[in-house]
Amino acid sequence: MQTRTPTIHTEAPDTSGFIPRSNSLAGSVYEAIFAQLMALKIPPGARINVDHLVRELNVSQTPIREALGRLEGEGLVVKTHLIGYSAAPQIARRRFDELYQLRLLLEPDSAARAALSMDDEKLATLREAAGVMGRRDGTDERLRYSTFARQDAMFHDCILAYAGNELIRETLNHQHTHFHIFRLMFHSRVTEEALDEHEALLTAFAAGDASAAEKAMRVHLEHSRDRLLPAFD
Amino acid sequence: MQTRTPTIHTEAPDTSGFIPRSNSLAGSVYEAIFAQLMALKIPPGARINVDHLVRELNVSQTPIREALGRLEGEGLVVKTHLIGYSAAPQIARRRFDELYQLRLLLEPDSAARAALSMDDEKLATLREAAGVMGRRDGTDERLRYSTFARQDAMFHDCILAYAGNELIRETLNHQHTHFHIFRLMFHSRVTEEALDEHEALLTAFAAGDASAAEKAMRVHLEHSRDRLLPAFD
DNA sequence: CAATACCATATCCTATAGGATTTTATTCGG
DNA sequence: CCGAATAAAATCCTATAGGATATGGTATTG
Numbered sequence: 273m274q275t276r277t278p279t280i281h282t283e284a285p286d287t288s289g290f291i292p293r294s295n296s297l298a299g300s301v302y303e304a305i306f307a308q309l310m311a312l313k314i315p316p317g318a319r320i321n322v323d324h325l326v327r328e329l330n331v332s333q334t335p336i337r338e339a340l341g342r343l344e345g346e347g348l349v350v351k352t353h354l355i356g357y358s359a360a361p362q363i364a365r366r367r368f369d370e371l372y373q374l375r376l377l378l379e380p381d382s383a384a385r386a387a388l389s390m391d392d393e394k395l396a397t398l399r400e401a402a403g404v405m406g407r408r409d410g411t412d413e414r415l416r417y418s419t420f421a422r423q424d425a426m427f428h429d430c431i432l433a434y435a436g437n438e439l440i441r442e443t444l445n446h447q448h449t450h451f452h453i454f455r456l457m458f459h460s461r462v463t464e465e466a467l468d469e470h471e472a473l474l475t476a477f478a479a480g481d482a483s484a485a486e487k488a489m490r491v492h493l494e495h496s497r498d499r500l501l502p503a504f505d
Numbered sequence: 506m507q508t509r510t511p512t513i514h515t516e517a518p519d520t521s522g523f524i525p526r527s528n529s530l531a532g533s534v535y536e537a538i539f540a541q542l543m544a545l546k547i548p549p550g551a552r553i554n555v556d557h558l559v560r561e562l563n564v565s566q567t568p569i570r571e572a573l574g575r576l577e578g579e580g581l582v583v584k585t586h587l588i589g590y591s592a593a594p595q596i597a598r599r600r601f602d603e604l605y606q607l608r609l610l611l612e613p614d615s616a617a618r619a620a621l622s623m624d625d626e627k628l629a630t631l632r633e634a635a636g637v638m639g640r641r642d643g644t645d646e647r648l649r650y651s652t653f654a655r656q657d658a659m660f661h662d663c664i665l666a667y668a669g670n671e672l673i674r675e676t677l678n679h680q681h682t683h684f685h686i687f688r689l690m691f692h693s694r695v696t697e698e699a700l701d702e703h704e705a706l707l708t709a710f711a712a713g714d715a716s717a718a719e720k721a722m723r724v725h726l727e728h729s730r731d732r733l734l735p736a737f738d
Numbered sequence: 739c740a741a742t743a744c745c746a747t748a749t750c751c752t753a754t755a756g757g758a759t760t761t762t763a764t765t766c767g768g
Numbered sequence: 769c770c771g772a773a774t775a776a777a778a779t780c781c782t783a784t785a786g787g788a789t790a791t792g793g794t795a796t797t798g
Contacts, residue, residue, distance in 0.1 A: 295586055296584075296586040296587070296750095296751075297751075297752070298570075298574070298751085298752095299586065321778095321779075321780095322779080322780070323778085323779070323780090331752085331753095332752055332753045332754075333752095333753085333754090333780095333781095334567055334570065334751080334752060334753075335751080335752070337531075337567065337570070337571045337574075337781090338570045338571055338573075338574040339574065340571075340574070341531070341570075341571040341572065341573070341574030341575040341577075341578065342574040342575065342577050342578040343578060344574075344575050344578060345574065345575040345576060345577060345578020345579040346578040346579075351529075353529040353532065353780090353781090354529075354758085354759055354760065354779090354780065354781080355759095355760075355761095355779090355780080356779070356780060357780095366671075367671075367672060370670045370671060370672035370673065371672060373670055373672075373673070374611075374670070374672055374673055374676070377610050377611055377614055377673075378607075378610055378611075381610055437603045437606055437607070438599075438600075438603060439600060439603035439604060439606075439607055439680070440603065440606070440607055440610075443607070443676055447672070529780095529781075530781075530782070531781085531782095554748095554749075554750095555749080555750070556748085556749070556750090564782085564783095565782055565783045565784075566750095566751095566782095566783085566784090567781080567782060567783075568781080568782070570751090586750090586751090587749090587750065587751080587788085587789055587790065588749090588750080588789095588790075589749070589750060590750095739798105740797100740798090741796105741797090741798085742795105742796085742797080742798095743794105743795090743796080743797095744793105744794085744795080744796090745792105745793090745794085745795095746791105746792090746793085746794095747790105747791085747792080747793095748789105748790090748791075748792095749788105749789085749790080749791090750787105750788085750789075750790085751786105751787085751788075751789090752785105752786090752787080752788095753784105753785085753786085753787100754783105754784085754785085754786105755782105755783085755784085755785100756781105756782090756783085756784105757780105757781085757782080757783095758779105758780085758781075758782095759778105759779085759780075759781090760777105760778085760779075760780085761776105761777085761778075761779085762775100762776085762777075762778085763774105763775085763776080763777090764773105764774085764775080764776090765772105765773085765774080765775095766771105766772090766773080766774095767770105767771090767772085767773095768769105768770090768771085768772100
C-alpha cells in the first residue's frame with residue numbers, strides 16, 4: 273500500500289565517510305520520541321499512547337513499539353503489561369544523591385587524566401565549550417539556561433573524552449540524559465559560580481596539573497550538587 | 506486467530522507481593538533471547554534472524570522486534586538498517602582495560618562503604634556467596650567454572666548492595682553482562698587465588714575495617730584483570 | 739581463467755486487522 | 769448520597785500479508 277508519507281526524515285548527514293545507509297523508520301521514530309522526552313513534551317511519569325504516536329508521526333505501530341522497546345532498554349521509558357508505556361518517573365532525591373556520588377568517583381579522576389594529556393588544541397576546545405564568553409546578560413532566563421545546560425554538558429563530555437575511557441564516558445552520558453530532564457523540570461537558575469568553577473578547571477588544565485584538576489573537579493561537582501539540592505524542598 | 510501455543514511461559518513467581526501481572530509476550534521473548542546470548546547459543550557478532558526466532562519461539566514478529574529493540578537499548582544487540590540484528594561484537598582489549606579501570610574506581614570505594622555497614626547477617630550472606638565451601642575438586646572443568654562465575658558475580662553484587670548505591674550497582678551489573686560473555690568465550694580457568702582474595706575481603710569485612718576492605722578489593726580486581734589478560738594473546 | 743552482470747532467494751521493513759484486557763462512565767440498589 | 773455492578777470505549781497485544789532491499793549463486797563475456 274504505502275500511501276502514507278512519513279514526516280520525520282531525520283537523515284543524519286553521516287559526516288564520517290561511511291556508507292550512507294538511510295536510517296530505518298524505527299530509528300527515526302526513536303529519535304522523535306527521544307526528543308520529545310528531552311524537551312519535556314512528554315513529562316516524567318506521563319503515559320505514552322501508541323495510537324497517538326501513530327497519528328502524530330504518521331507511522332504504523334510496529335516501528336513505534338520497536339523504538340519504545342529500545343527506549344525501555346535505555347531506562348527512559350517504563351512498560352507495564354496491559355497498561356502500556358510511560359515516561360520514566362521523575363528522579364528521586366535518593367537517585368540524585370547516588371548520581372553525584374557516582375560522578376564524584378569518576379569525574380575527578382577523569383579530569384586528572386585529561387590534564388595529563390592536554391595540549392593547545394584541546395585546551396582551546398575546552399575554553400570554547402566552557403562558555404567563558406557566554407557571560408552576556410540581557411537574554412531571557414529560559415534561553416539563558418538552555419545555553420548553559422548545553423555548554424556544561426559539552427564541557428564535561430569533552431573532559432571525559434580527553435581522559436580516554438570511552439566506557440566511563442558512555443556511562444555518564446547515559447545518566448546525564450535523566451539528569452537533563454531533572455534540571456529542566458526545576459528551571460534551576462544559572463549562577464555565575466559555575467562559570468568560575470569552570471575557569472578554575474581550565475587553569476589547572478592549562479598548567480597540566482593533574483592533582484589540581486582533580487581537586488577543582490571535585491569542588492565543582494560538590495558545589496553543583498549543593499546548588500541543585502534546594503529543588504527537593 | 507490465536508491458533509499457536511507459545512512455548513516460553515517464563516512466568517516469574519513475583520516473590521515481592523505485587524500484583525501478579527502475567528508478563529507480556531515481548532517480555533518473555535526478551536528473556537529467551539537474553540538467555541541465548543548469555544549461554545553463547547548466539548555467539549558474539551553472529552547475526553540474529555528474526556524469522557528463525559519466529560519459528561523457534563512460535564511467536565509472531567512484532568514482539569520479537571520489540572524485544573530486540575530493548576536488547577539494542579541495553580547494548581547487547583546491534584542493528585543495521587536493511588541488514589538486521591546481530592549480537593554485540595566480542596569485547597576488545599581496549600574495552601577490557603576500560604572496564605577494569607571503571608571497576609577500580611567504583612568497587613574499592615563500595616567495599617569500604619560496605620565494611621562500615623557490616624553486621625552478622627550480611628557477613629553470613631557474603632560468606633555464603635564467597636564460595637569458601639566451594640573448594641571441592643573432582644568436578645568437571647566446565648561446571649566448575651560455571652559455579653565460580655556465578656559465585657563471583659553474586660559476591661561482588663552483594664558488596665555493591667550493602668554499599669547502598671543502587672545506581673552504581675546497576676551500572677556495574679549492566680557491564681557485567683558483557684563481561685560474562687567474554688569470560689565464557691575464553692573458558693578462563695579458575696584459580697585458587699581468587700578464593701583467597703575473597704577471603705581476604707571477608708576478613709576485612711568481619712573487622713569492619715573500611716580501608717582494609719578498600720585495599721583488598723583493589724588488589725583483588727588488579728589480580729583478576731591480570732589473570733584474564735592472557736586471553737588476548 | 740577471471741571479472742562482471744543478472745536473477746532468484748532470503749531477509750528485513752512496514753501496514754493492517756482482530757482478539758484480549760483494562761479503564762471509565764453509567765445505572766441501579768441500599 | 770454513596771457504593772457496587774454492568775456496559776461501552778479506549779488501549780494494548782498479537783498475528784498475518786505484502787512491498788523493498790540486500791545477499792549469493794550462476795551464467796556470460798572478455
